[in-house]
Amino acid sequence: DADVTQTPRNRITKTGKRIMLECSQTKGHDRMYWYRQDPGLGLRLIYYSFDVKDINKGEISDGYSVSRQAQAKFSLSLESAIPNQTALYFCATSDQQGTEAFFGQGTRLTVV
Amino acid sequence: GNSVTQMEGPVTLSEEAFLTINCTYTATGYPSLFWYVQYPGEGLQLLLKATKADDKGSNKGFEATYRKETTSFHLEKGSVQVSDSAVYFCALSPSGSGNQFYFGTGTSLTVIP
Numbered sequence: 135d136a137d138v139t140q141t142p143r144n145r146i147t148k149t150g151k152r153i154m155l156e157c158s159q160t161k162g163h164d165r166m167y168w169y170r171q172d173p174g175l176g177l178r179l180i181y182y183s184f185d186v187k188d189i190n191k192g193e194i195s196d197g198y199s200v201s202r203q204a205q206a207k208f209s210l211s212l213e214s215a216i217p218n219q220t221a222l223y224f225c226a227t228s229d230q231q232g233t234e235a236f237f238g239q240g241t242r243l244t245v246v
Numbered sequence: 247g248n249s250v251t252q253m254e255g256p257v258t259l260s261e262e263a264f265l266t267i268n269c270t271y272t273a274t275g276y277p278s279l280f281w282y283v284q285y286p287g288e289g290l291q292l293l294l295k296a297t298k299a300d301d302k303g304s305n306k307g308f309e310a311t312y313r314k315e316t317t318s319f320h321l322e323k324g325s326v327q328v329s330d331s332a333v334y335f336c337a338l339s340p341s342g343s344g345n346q347f348y349f350g351t352g353t354s355l356t357v358i359p
Contacts, residue, residue, distance in 0.1 A: 138289070167346070176335065176351035177290075192346075224289055228347070232278065232339035233297075235347050237289035 137161050140225050140238035147215050147245055155210045155241050157225030164230055166208040168192075168200060171222040171240070183208055184230075215245040248273045252336045252350035259326055259357050267321040267353045269310075269336035277338040279303075279312050279319040284333040284352070293321075293334070326357045
């Protein structure tokens with residue numbers, strides 16, 4: 135089984151709809167992250183969480199919200215999806231020393 | 247602030263050619279430096295890393311040396327293979343307990359037979 139699992143892998147949704155992307159990890163790490171990948175822009179940090187009670191905004195948090203349901207689970211929500219949120223979304227986890235980030239396989243989201 | 251600048255792609259090489267992908271960084275303190283690779287349809291996976299100045303990370307024939315004096319971490323491979331075709335990301339994690347990861351924009355590599 136993968137260390138970091140994202141669901142769904144692919145999703146097409148309509149403008150204005152609420153959508154949730156889910157992430158779970160089996161690494162036992164406290165730290166979890168949500169990134170967005172766009173061509174030519176690399177990975178940009180949306181939100182990160184250093185433990186269950188610690189949630190922080192990243193570089194591009196507008197239009198997104200997160201929930202850390204447990205150490206192993208970190209979900210990303212788009213309250214009202216818009217077309218420019220079409221992107222590849224990655225969840226990641228790391229230990230407290232930041233020795234390595236482990237990534238999920240990504241969720242390809244298309245907003246039409 | 248913290249940032250990573252890497253060579254823009256795409257890069258196309260013939261099999262067995264020499265590869266260099268440049269990466270420079272800006273960071274406070276003494277960050278850890280990473281190269282991640284993303285194969286088509288997959289997530290990022292760690293290729294190599296270095297945690298202090300003059301360290302050399304290596305894996306699968308790839309190497310990168312942490313150069314503090316030039317704030318660089320260039321990726322090299324002496325002889326690329328078709329299977330090396332992927333997107334390569336340079337990244338840093340600043341020192342200290344409040345760290346997070348900062349990524350470059352990625353460099354797409356295509357190796358042709």
